[in-house]
Amino acid sequence: MFDRLIQSWNTFWFSRLDARPLAMFRIAIGGLFSIWFLFILPNWHRFFAGDGIVSLVSADFPNDRVNGPLSLFHWTEGWLPIEIFWPIAFAFCLAFTFGFYTRISTFGLLLMINAMVHRNPYIVHGEELVIRMCLLYCLFMDLGSVWSIDAWRRKQQGKTERTTILAWPIRMMQINICLIYIISLPFKFYDDAGWVTGDAFHWTVASEMWGLGGMYWITLWGGGIVRKLFTFYTVIIETLFPTLVWFKPCRRYVLAGIAALHIGIGLLVPNVSFFTFSMVCTFMAFLTAEDVNLLQSMWMRMKHYALSFWIEGHAANNEPLLSSRTVKSTK
Numbered sequence: 001m002f003d004r005l006i007q008s009w010n011t012f013w014f015s016r017l018d019a020r021p022l023a024m025f026r027i028a029i030g031g032l033f034s035i036w037f038l039f040i041l042p043n044w045h046r047f048f049a050g051d052g053i054v055s056l057v058s059a060d061f062p063n064d065r066v067n068g069p070l071s072l073f074h075w076t077e078g079w080l081p082i083e084i085f086w087p088i089a090f091a092f093c094l095a096f097t098f099g100f101y102t103r104i105s106t107f108g109l110l111l112m113i114n115a116m117v118h119r120n121p122y123i124v125h126g127e128e129l130v131i132r133m134c135l136l137y138c139l140f141m142d143l144g145s146v147w148s149i150d151a152w153r154r155k156q157q158g159k160t161e162r163t164t165i166l167a168w169p170i171r172m173m174q175i176n177i178c179l180i181y182i183i184s185l186p187f188k189f190y191d192d193a194g195w196v197t198g199d200a201f202h203w204t205v206a207s208e209m210w211g212l213g214g215m216y217w218i219t220l221w222g223g224g225i226v227r228k229l230f231t232f233y234t235v236i237i238e239t240l241f242p243t244l245v246w247f248k249p250c251r252r253y254v255l256a257g258i259a260a261l262h263i264g265i266g267l268l269v270p271n272v273s274f275f276t277f278s279m280v281c282t283f284m285a286f287l288t289a290e291d292v293n294l295l296q297s298m299w300m301r302m303k304h305y306a307l308s309f310w311i312e313g314h315a316a317n318n319e320p321l322l323s324s325r326t327v328k329s330t331k
Contacts, residue, residue, distance in 0.1 A: 016166060
């Protein structure tokens with residue numbers, strides 16, 4: 001039994017895993033934060049400049065929480081304009097998304113995100129902290145092994161294709177993601193009685209600051225049954241996820257359940273959309289080779305059905321059809 005335990009331990013931490021789920025994670029999180037950087041561009045100076053909403057020049061308002069020494073902006077203040085860092089951060093983000101010099105772009109993006117967090121912690125919503133944690137572990141992963149410009153360059157150079165990556169940094173990141181729910185759930189009950197009564201969903205959606213404001217009627221529908229179902233569903237799925245995600249028979253179901261929760265939050269509570277969608281991206285790190293094969297099979301089937309429907313529509317209108325070679329290529 002002890003030998004079996006040691007073997008399971010070594011398999012969990014030191015085996016090699018399929019690289020495609022982490023490639024999906026890289027593309028998803030990189031694409032999301034590319035959009036995030038575009039959204040933050042109009043307020044870049046206001047958020048991070050020394051004379052923005054955080055003043056670094058006023059002796060009357062000292063604030064030790066801002067412009068910490070762990071921020072790159074702290075060391076470049078006064079001799080590099082803050083505006084120069086946005087295109088650098090955006091370039092790192094695009095390079096990370098497409099897998100171009102992936103490890104270097106991962107470190108560069110981590111450096112930029114960390115600089116922003118330590119310069120102005122007052123604007124941190126949570127998505128910055130999620131990606132900062134993930135990028136730290138990603139430094140130890142070969143994220144560009146597949147579905148990347150780096151993989152394409154290796155193929156052009158005749159080098160051996162790399163389709164697996166070490167498990168231990170992935171496991172560390174997965175455990176940290178689970179800890180987000182293990183730690184945050186007790187604070188929900190401690191800070192807000194609405195999680196016990198079933199009213200938390202109502203106050204979030206009805207909030208002018210976080211939710212849709214005037215659309216509070218959604219949570220009042222059916223005598224309040226919707227808000228109670230959504231509130232208790234949140235509690236149940238966040239309780240089950242950190243445990244059940246490690247067991248193969250229920251992994252897909254619990255991943256689908258918590259992803260659906262966060263997508264729903266992102267749609268109904270738009271002011272936390274980037275945070276909740278960043279959490280959805282992290283769930284891709286829990287996928288396996290079998291999950292990716294299933295998703296690829298479903299995608300090819302959908303393409304085939306869509307093309308067949310398109311061809312039938314053109315045939316009904318007596319329009320020229322695609323060649324048989326094109327049809328076969330979709331199967």
